[in-house]
Amino acid sequence: MEKSMRAVVFDRYGGPEVLHERHVAMPVARAGDVVVRVDATSVNGADLMLRSGKLALATGRRFPKQLGIDFVGTLVEADAAADLDGLSIGDRVWGAVDPRRGPRSLAEWVSTPATQIARAPSNLTAEEAVTLIAGGTTAHTALVHHAKVQPGERVLVRGAAGGVGSVAVQLAKSLGATVTALASASSSEFVRNLGADAVIDYRATSPAQLGAFDIVFDAHGSSLFSFRRLLAPGGRMVSIAVDADAPMRGLLAIAASGVFGSRRIRFFRGNPGRLDLELLTTRVERGELRPVLDRTFSLSRAAEAHTALEARGVQGKLVITTSA
Missing domain, CATH: 3.40.50.720 (NAD(P)-binding Rossmann-like Domain)
Structure with a gap:
């Protein structure tokens, strides 16, 4: 039987109200991929543009669609061909999805190429760390x-x-x-x-x-x-x-x-790889960069987070956690 997870999806383009929580199939680690149990993700401007349909010419009209670019969580699965470069199952990692492939991080689990994760900073919580990715x-x-x-x-x-x-x-x-x-x-x-x-x-x-x-x-x-x-x-x-x-x-x-x-x-549009993330981890642990967390929302309140970002006045990042 196929395992499912909670994720935020939308079935049509529109305002924040089109977002809703749904059970979808859990991701699997395809060739070179890893699966991460997500603790936190953030809301980015690209998410707003995707949800509203301003990128519809590029993203098409096949629904449902998911959101989420970055994540902090636990490495739980890796394909045999995945290049882990010293990482192990159970490690706390941070990373980004490949936006061209489909799986997104506004969910309880996410799959992504192994080359797009790295060890997360040891001196920050998941909610703090995800603001910096x-x-x-x-x-x-x-x-x-x-x-x-x-x-x-x-x-x-x-x-x-x-x-x-x-x-x-x-x-x-x-x-x-x-x-x-x-x-x-x-x-x-x-x-x-x-x-x-x-x-x-x-x-x-x-x-x-x-x-x-x-x-x-x-x-x-x-x-x-x-x-x-x-x-x-x-x-x-x-x-x-x-x-x-x-x-x-x-x-x-x-x-x-x-x-x-x-x-x-x-x-340019960022698509960070492992080296980018490793350099960022080093800067954070040296104290050169500190988190810029405005506030957090639960997965079920993703629409509220989108509304808040569209209203402007946000200082730093809005974060969505999967723990509640």
Whole structure:
């Protein structure tokens, strides 16, 4: 008899109300895969876009669909061909799903390629650790690999109170940069406590008033050309978001920026592998990055978590646990 588990699914595109809990088949470890018993996952902007149908051209209309990108949990099964690289059954791990394959982490168990998990930080709870996976690996790729931040450079972080931006502020400071953060006035103290040298209310200040920066890190996705104009000679801009209200327009703007050569808008979507996660574990255990947990929800309250993220004003990450 096929074993089942609790998962959050949706049978049509729409608002948070389309999400509901259902029993679905438990995942199995296919070639090179592992199965992890999930303790916690987080809510990401990509989940909102998938659920709402803004990515329907890419994701299609075959339902039900599941959500969830990242997870922290216990390694419970591994295919014989899985590359565990020193990990063992029973280890506490963190990782990400392969979004092209289907299984998602907003469930009690998840399967994923073994190369997309690593040992979780020993100094954080599951709820704390999961706040850093998507933001941490994305910020590291953006600032270290794409922007190549150097000590003393001026970095502008847009969307600094969010799940990715809040980690980007911390990472940029650990790399020796001077960090200016854009956030709402209500999030000013939160962002300053992350290490930002200056926090500016984005509602009260236009891009033209901000000055020049060596690096612009964008976690918002709109008005990209206005922020690209802030780059000093030799500056770099990296965006990890597209405008949720007009995603195609945002992508076209990124493509058109190629005419600016080295000062183009660099864009990427994170798909972290084991090395990314291992580097992140090291930074967390050294105390360079700390968790950015706003609040937690049970699996049955996933719709409430989506509503809260869409309402904005979230400081850090919203986390969903499977324990209740």
